[in-house]
Amino acid sequence: MKPAPFAYHVPRSLDDALRQLASLDNAKILAGGQSLVAMMNFRVVTPDHLIDINSVEGLSGITVEDGRLRIGAATRQRDLEFSTEIAWHCPLMRAAVLLVGHRQTRNRGTIGGSLAHADPSAELPNVCAAHDARIEIHGPDGVRTVPFAAFNRTFMTTAVEADEILTAVEIDLWAPGHGYSFHEFARRHGDFAIVGVAALLDVDDGHRVTRASLSLCGVDAMPRRLPAVESALIGRVLDDGTIDDVADMAGDLETIEDHHASKSYRQHLARILSGRALREANARACLQKARAAS
Amino acid sequence: MTVKQAIAVTVNGKQYQREVEPRLTLADFLRHEINLTGTHLGCEHGVCGACTILLNGLSTRSCLTFAVQAHGQEVTTIEGLAEPDGTLSPLQQAMAENHALQCGFCTPGMLITLTELLRDDPNPDDAKIRETLTGNLCRCTGYSGIVAAARQVAKGGRGIAGD
Structure with a gap:
């Protein structure tokens, strides 16, 4: 088997996921897995615990309200691609997501995963930079929101601490017709x-x-x-x-x-x-x- | 050695129950645990597309998915595309007729990807077919026969290879 051994956890709520993240040593969050599992297959990343957030309620979805777009972190890239809200209100993201990987990887990959992975060449973080997105992060002490300029600190490094989970992205929409x-x-x-x-x-x-x-x-x-x-x-x-x-x-x-x-x-x-x-x-x-x- | 977990996965309509290590990929589960060796492993890091299967109807890299994640889910592999009596699916038949495979290594992934495409978009144009196939590498055919097979099955069947 290619990846090193690990224990697998499936929390049903964000609170459970945060508790597991706080109590387990060398734990990683598994969302779409399109970058993480590849790195695990190479043993570049060898977590002792994987916390799979795919069953956590309320982490995905796309909503537009009061000129603001909110995307849950576990929203799949496929859902960005086929969303009327995204195509209508945030066409830059729709244009960019078509360049992200392939149909098979967009079916699994998530926007939160792409942001947390923070590859310097990735398209979705670049869209968030252009849009001055705000990144919502939950931790043991509650929720905080970080402007994108302070989120992506350097090469594959973000403001998300080891005991925190990226939970949503918010974008103030530009005027219709931009x-x-x-x-x-x-x-x-x-x-x-x-x-x-x-x-x-x-x-x-x-x-x-x-x-x-x-x-x-x-x-x-x-x-x-x-x-x-x-x-x-x-x-x-x-x-x-x-x-x-x-x-x-x-x-x-x-x-x-x-x-x-x-x-x-x-x-x-x-x-x-x-x-x-x-x-x-x-x-x-x-x-x-x-x-x-x- | 980590503790094994009990999983139940429905593959091609049949449920399989096994105890597996969490680090077992879905691809290795299909090939080594339930002996469905039609799913091929090329790169094992999500680039080549040979291991593509349908997970709850959506094309997915089985090398980037753990078997434990498929617990309670439905998987379709290359072995599930033909009729139970062995009659090939229209796409499989078209692949044969259009010389869309040589060594055959990439073929399972190609078929899964194109089966999903033609289900969701029964009449894709060539650009759409080619864009969809960017996630599947073939080193033999130059892709022309594969595109021609998809085009033949597309609604209205717009001709065959070489046109």
């Missing part, structure tokens, strides 16, 4: 991105940018927002020249370098993909404005 785009380059469809770009834009009736968010994955130890680029976009009408100029700014990023891709190649991808994402998000935002006006 522009969005997710572009990435991966060696094979469904792989983790070498570089991925999430873009969100709002424009006024004259197509001037009123609000912008640009976030890149695969360039740093965690998703990286580009506030300088975002500021440079505000008040501008995004013609090709303007987009090329701000894309050049994205291409000047300091990036990581590893066996998948060199720094210069990641910078090249950051520039090209930022340009594509901004062009597409802008076209969508302007089209929605034109439709609303007619």
Whole structure:
């Protein structure tokens, strides 16, 4: 057998899961298992206890209320993909989830698992970064909420402590008709991105940018927002020249370098993909404005 | 050595009860505990798709699922696709007719994935078929025959390989 031995626990409630997590040594939470079990098969991760939260009540579901989207941590990537609420209110997430793994892995993989795993190239954390998501975390002392900027601390490291469980994601929705785009380059469809770009834009009736968010994955130890680029976009009408100029700014990023891709190649991808994402998000935002006006 | 747990899993309509270690993957359970060796193991870390089965009707990597997680659940494997009398499913028949396998190693996973696709979306276009197959690697066929088999079974049966 490939994984090292472990004891298996199936709590039915969040309280039970938290109690087990607090009392057991070297325990890990098992959600979709699409990253954890692969790592266990390699014995990169060797927990003594697995706490399977798939039977915990109330940990999954997608709700939209008062301009806010709430997604339970155990919500499967498949459910994000086929959710009308997500497609309608948070189209960036719908665009991104289609790039996450494959049908067979999305059937099991969860949004909470993806966030807690915190692979620096992963798409869903990048969407959460672009949307300034809030991450809900339950622990022995109750619940706390962490802004995404303080959640993903570094490479595969988050604010979730060893005795805590990530329970939900909340996103303040952008106005209906906002522009969005997710572009990435991966060696094979469904792989983790070498570089991925999430873009969100709002424009006024004259197509001037009123609000912008640009976030890149695969360039740093965690998703990286580009506030300088975002500021440079505000008040501008995004013609090709303007987009090329701000894309050049994205291409000047300091990036990581590893066996998948060199720094210069990641910078090249950051520039090209930022340009594509901004062009597409802008076209969508302007089209929605034109439709609303007619 | 950890304590074994009693599980009951329904596979292809038949219930199996076994005592297993929690670390036993569903794939190893199928192959070694109940001798259904049609499910193949390639990479054993969720990349190649050879071990794909249906878990409660949804395609799932059986190498990334523990057998204990399938307790009380329903599993369909390649052995469950044909009729009880051995008559191949339309997709299995189309795979044979379109030369959609050579060594056959990836075939069980391919069939499970495409069976799910055609159940949920009876008339997928080629782009959808190819996108769905990105989770299953084949090193022999170049995929053309596999796509052609899916296309043949798709509602309206839009032709065969090479068109």
